[in-house]
Amino acid sequence: MTRQSAGRAALRLLGWLPLYALLAASAAVVMFPLYMTVVDSLQPIAKFLTFPPDFWPHTPVWSNYRAAMTSIPMPRYMANSLIMATVITVGEVVTAALAAYAFSFMRFPFRTPLFFLFLSTMMVPWEISIIPNFQTIQRLNWLDTYQGLTVPFLATAFGTFLLRQHFMSLPRELKDAADIDGYGDLRFLLSVVVPLSRAALATLAVFAFLQAWNQYLWPLLVTNDPNMRTVQIGIASLQSEEVQRTNVVLAGTILALLPMLALVIAFQRFLVRGLTAGALKG
Amino acid sequence: MSEETMAGRRVGSPRARAIRQTVAAAPFLLPSLVLFAVFVFYPLVRSIWLGFHATDPFGRNEVWVGTAQYHDVLTSSDFRHSLLVSGQFALYTVIPATAIGLYLALLSHRRLPGIVIFRTIFSSTVATSVAVSSVVWLLMLNPSVGVLNYVLGKGGVPTESWLTSxxxxxxxxxxxxxxxxxxxxxxxxxxxxxxxxxxxxxSARVDGAGRWSEFLHVTLPGLSPTLLFVSVVGVIFAFESFGQIQILTQGGPLDATNVIVYSIYREAFLHYNIGLASAQAVVLFVIVLLLTLLQFGVARRWVFYQ
Known part of the structure; x- marks a missing residue:
């Protein structure tokens, strides 16, 4: 019996072989650009002038990675990005949780129009507001500051929308019970709603962090001081400034990508939920 | 029910209640509302306003010029060119990305041992920023030592200096x-x-549908709202693209890659032509707005077919 079913399983696996081959080939194609970047980040600089290109680092120069952390200001860039992304993430989660709470548990005049007002901000692409926003930041003397990098992004309609979706699914009886127990709104939010919404909050946090870390246009505009550059601006500008150390810049590029790759892999489940929130709800 | 307990516990005129509710809700809504007012709504109005004014490089000394700049933008061959480039860019990015995404998703949809690894690999590029992928591809596209030309050369295909052509x-x-x-x-x-x-x-299987007919009659219709979403978001992404242009080509050669956002950036931050750039931004806003409304409208019609 068991041998028979084991045999059948093996046979089925054999039948999947073409599919696995296709999967492996597709994975290789998708990964190829990153693979080549890793290979090149481990090459001695002399290799960059030779043709044909090498597909394997025959003498891997691991010190390129050490150089990326010491001879170009990667640690500073990474720290700037970390600070920026953390502040934006915390801000987005807090403002969205507060607003989403009001829209799902409180009654007040103009609730629906206000919610539509929130949603309408999703229709204003950031790119079209860069000129007035740049002027605002300039007038506040916030160029080359963390405030300038973060404050414009501390509230999002997307976050409010995502959390409201979840808050609305919580049983209404919770609120009635909390009212009877004399809980204020803030206490109810913090001690009941938040613990029940960890997954939704994590989704928003992962999403916000990834987006913030990967920003390009805004940090490019509001930072001139090399010390305030984020990692994205850093690698993009080093790549043209440091032609003699392309391999080191590529090592830096991999270092800039790794945290996000880890985030995406570790929190894939949450990320999927965030990315599809718009798709599945129409 | 909560209405009842509320009404039962606190009695007051509707007006007093409305005020009380507003006061209670304000601390929850104001953080977002203030930020939206300063960084979303004000800039939108200000952009439209700037479009009506000629300014000095710092946005001061505004002089009312009426619709002249909007007229300039809409009739200038440069802006029409940027619009065309953005449209082409949308076409070149959305169709392949959606098709490849569909292919990879179908390939890794079945529950097989180890499929999670493949799904992770296929979705991994979501972690890459525009700066990272631009740096990565700059290397691949290098005309003399890049891998792309090497592979094409091996295959007997003529090579190109991609980014300068x-x-x-x-x-x-x-x-x-x-x-x-x-x-x-x-x-x-x-x-x-x-x-x-x-x-x-x-039920398709009961009806004796083959693989292909199953795909045509179940998978594709079931997937249509998703594919629509991916495409419309892709078009919006394309119209908002900037980083890859700034890093790879700076809008060149001969403005061949001067997409709208790059054009706005160049007018505003390199040529200090704030008014004209704002007028361009407003036109971009209208385009993206129409695309978003299209997505909502079409999605509503398509999503609820079941």
């Missing part, structure tokens, strides 16, 4: 963008596939 620069930038967007497309389409009810497949 007026013909090939835009497709080359599009290619890097497609790669970057594959992860997003795959993730969303995979989720869409999982949302198609299993019963539909079962």
């Amino acid at each position: 007026p013909t090939w620069a835009l497709p080359a930038v599009a290619m890097t963008t497609v790669w970057m967007n594959i992860g997003f497309a795959t993730i969303v389409i995979l989720a869409g596939l999982q949302n198609i009810p299993e019963e539909l497949y079962e």
Whole structure:
């Protein structure tokens, strides 16, 4: 019996072989650009002038990675990005949780129009507001500051929308019970709603962090001081400034990508939920 | 029910209640509302206003010029060119990214041992930023030592200096963008596939449908809202693209890659032509707004067919 079913399983696996081959080939194609970047980040600089290109680092120069952390200001860039992304993430989660709470548990005049007002901000692409926003930041003397990098992004309609979706699914009886127990709104939010919404909050946090870390246009505009550059601006500008150390810049590029790759892999489940929130709800 | 307890506990005129509710809700809503007012609504109005004014490089000394700048933008061949480039860029990025995402999602949809690894690989490019993917592809596209020309040369295909050729620069930038967007497309389409009810497949099988007919009559219709979403978001992404242009081509050669946002950036921050750039931004806003409304409108019609 068991041998028979084991045999059948093996046979089925054999039948999947073409599919696995296709999967492996597709994975290789998708990964190829990153693979080549890793290979090149481990090459001695002399290799960059030779043709044909090498597909394997025959003498891997691991010190390129050490150089990326010491001879170009990667640690500073990474720290700037970390600070920026953390502040934006915390801000987005807090403002969205507060607003989403009001829209799902409180009654007040103009609730629906206000919610539509929130949603309408999703229709204003950031790119079209860069000129007035740049002027605002300039007038506040916030160029080359963390405030300038973060404050414009501390509230999002997307976050409010995502959390409201979840808050609305919580049983209404919770609120009635909390009212009877004399809980204020803030206490109810913090001690009941938040613990029940960890997954939704994590989704928003992962999403916000990834987006913030990967920003390009805004940090490019509001930072001139090399010390305030984020990692994205850093690698993009080093790549043209440091032609003699392309391999080191590529090592830096991999270092800039790794945290996000880890985030995406570790929190894939949450990320999927965030990315599809718009798709599945129409 | 909560209405009743509320009314039962606190009695007052409707007006007093409205005030009390507003006061209670304000601390929850104001943080977001203030930020939206300063960084979303004010800039929108200000952009429209700036479009009506000629300014000095710092946005001061505004002089009312009426619709002249909007007229300039809408009739100038440069802006029309940027619009065309953005449209082409959308075409070159959305169709391949959606098709590849669909292919990868279908490939990794079945529950097989180890499939999670493949799904992770296919969705991994969602982690790459525009700066990272631009740096990565700059290397691949290098005309003399890049891998792309090496592989093409091996295959006997004529090689190109991709980013400096007026013909090939835009497709080359599009290619890097497609790669970057594959992860997003795959993730969303995979989720869409999982949302198609299993019963539909079962009844198709009962009706004796083959693989292909199953795909045509169950998978594709079930996936249409998802594919629509991925495409419209892709078009919006394309119209908002900036980083890959700034890093790879700076809008060149001969403006071949001067997409709208790059054009706005160049007018505003390199040529200090704030008014004209604002007028361009307003036109971009209208385009993206129409695309978003299209998505909502069409999605509503398509999503509820079941």
